[in-house]
Amino acid sequence: MENIGSTLTLSEARKKLKKEQQQLLKKRFFSNYSMVIGLVIVIFLMLLSFVGPYLTSYGPLDLEVNNRLQAPNADHLLGTDNFGRDLLTRIVYGARASISVGLSIAIITSIIGLAIGLYASYYKRLDQILMRICDGLMAIPGILLAIALMAALGPKVENVIIALSIVFTPYVARIVRSAALVVREQTYIEAMKAQGASSTRIIWLHVAPNVLSPLIVQATFIFADSIITEAALSFLGAGIPAPAPSWGNILYDGKLVIFNAWWMTVFPGLLIIIAVIGLNSMGDGLRDIMDPHYKKVTKKRSKAVKGKEEVA
Amino acid sequence: MSDVLLDIKNLKTHFYTETGHVTAVNGVSFNVKKGEIVGVVGESGCGKSVMSQTILRLFEEGTVEYEGEINFNGRNLLKLNKRQINKVRGNDISMIFQDPLSTLNPVHTVGRQIAESIILHQNASKKEAEEKAIELLRLVGIPSPEKRAKEYPHNLSGGMRQRAMIAVALACRPKLLIADEPTTALDVTIQAQILDLMNNLNEELDMGIIFITHDLGVVADLCSRVVVMYLGEIVEEASIEELFDRPLHPYTQGLIKSIPQLDGDRSAMLHTIEGTVPPLTRVPKGCRFAARCPFADEKCVASAPPVTEYTATQKVKCWHFEKILKNQEGIADVHTYS
């Protein structure tokens, strides 16, 4: 009887503990301003890019030759471009392009970077080869590598995704590897090995889950970087080919008429900045939530009051 | 009173931090006479370091507030403006710290760091200052000082660094030297050498020294008077003989009992004081030592004891020291303190 009683209380205690942990997580989440702000912005952008196109009455490629370069007005809330296309419509479709390209790159680099980082951390010799390749790729300034790749592959949306995935994967692989190296040294991994678990099993079932939080944080930052780089590439004419709407393409058209149409530069530009701020602060917030220690360290460093340290 | 060099009266140091208000030094009074070595003893966190740095007001303005008086040469250091206090620092009062490696600037040569004080305070030319720096290095017993003056702190050994730091502090022949655990980071033989050096310097230069340490053994060798601190307050002040012969405060007694005895019973457990120092954010209302004191009663918990002058040189802050003393007399012979 006593035994049953104690297991009952044990499971109750566990339940209670779990509930407390969830509450703590919730509290941490909502007290984390950068996370909340970032999330609101990101959700807004997602809605804009996936629902927005159904709400506009114009098509992204509809030309109205008579209505070229109209300043923002009641018919065209954000004005029209040099071909008489509705700017709001193009920005909304552009959001869809930029977000889906950025998201695809974030997902692809995460998957490939995860695999590379995990295997590199596990096999010493493979590590040497893979990390040298990553060093080499990271030594080339990102935009140059992307431009060279786009020149070779040709301007297409798929190629933008491929090129930028190649540019950003080493950064993911590095972070996954260093996190995985820490996990690898833990005793339970040694124990698993001693029990004869296969390396695939150890890598994917035991190491991988432990590197997910730095991976997700890094993926958020890469999402933001991809949006910037894609815009830059398209702006240079080496990204998503015109006339497809993307924020970079709108800016490119805007540059041609910058003396006459400020709205073509300001609105897509602001949207890029908002998207980047949103994603970056979401990344910062995620890092604080998943690794509370990180915040403490930086906070102490930046705001440490000398006296307090002396006393402690 | 003319031979009193430094007179601290009811000194309080308050910190205002993100986590709230903390009083790290709470009403400390004591003095140092010319050429005297006074020991300040206590566990880590008792406020002795804060107290020592308060004398030169080394904490950042805006986060800290001082109360009371620190009289030096007829002036209250707490009332001086920035310019005036900078003239006192390094010139009249110098300080040395615990870890010499982190206290010497890694990117400046040892000679330059000594010369800096001389240039600052004595209007010396760069060349004169450098010559004086070499002289000082010789004074603190560093071999081939000309060569060492040109080296960087990381080139020196731990003992050498501490000597170099003492040289920096002595650069302007200060009247008072505050030594904040100067031997804690050193090993035992070097520790003895540094203590010797300080003793000699004290005699040669007739300089007052406040020696801060947690090690009562060191105090016995060096100091003539001792101040015992606990949680930001002085619990006992006595001459060195009185302190070891007849410690009045239970905390002092505990500290003395926990010195390892070379000739004692080796199999006996080393004495420890029960409990730990509570954080300054949760200071007890009554006697601050009550929670750890074997003699504490309701009175101790309810209200803080006054400071009693037991002899002309011995003061204690305890409600029950007379009772404790009586109890002790019977067993006093059991403990022999060397």
Add this chain to the structure above:
Amino acid sequence: MWSYIIKRLFSLIPVLFIVSIVIFSIIHLTPGDPTTYMLGEEATPEQIADAKKQLGLDQPIHVQYFNWVKKAAIGDLGSSYHMNMSVNDAIMSHIGPTLSLAILAEIVALLIAIPLGIIAAIKRGTATDQTVMGFSLLGMAIPSFLLALFLVLLIGVKLQWLPVAGYRPLDSGLWNHIKYLIMPAISLGSIQAALIARMTRSSMLEVLNTNYIKMARAKGVVERRIIYGHALQNAFLPILTVIGITFGGLVTGAVVTETIFNIPGIGSLIINSVARRDYTVIQGIVLFVTFVYVMLNLVIDILYGVIDPRVRLEEK
């Protein structure tokens, strides 16, 4: 010290080897024949064969690679098919504007970042600090080409203080030269400044908390001298690293900024070469810039030893 430099130089070899393979394979292993891109669809088979021979494309791929690397190692990056000149000459004739822009941008960055970083560190927790850090956060979120476009709109189009685009060489007078570079340099530099200011602040804070700063205070050194004579030199190492890293950002920014302001530099050259599918030039520029970037970081590593005597000791 010398053995350290030589050791570091040797460690560059594997990185540069990988870089060369990556750049080479980008151009040569991607589907499609570069010569058809170059000559257009209507080229005759003879023309193509001729071009292939001229470019050495008729040889096996590994031979092509070694020929290219051998030449690149002695500084010969091949010749441009379109411009009828060697890639070296093409780069040299475009490097001046880029160099001017980069130097000016770095000056702008340091002039903004270091004082602001120091002020923020000294006045930490105050409104000044928060304002500086707020701007720095914003600066890190704005890509430099957007800032450039906004500057063009505001200063060039609206206020008409500065020319909107163009470039004048140094021969045409210093002010004339700089006048055209101010906006590009500000747009590039202030973005770099965001990161450098952040690093300066945290590095200064760390140093100001050390014991040797406390010792300097105890010596009676005045606050100004503590900051400039004692703290800054110690805080400079991490700042230097960030300056090295931001050079990558400078290159990235320069490519786009040059296009916006019509500056005939390396960035414009590579963009034009992409449009012309002039692969040897693209290849050459990427290799050249990467080499400069890697070398710059090496120089910064060596500067460490000059600034911090501790590093010198470790390498002895």
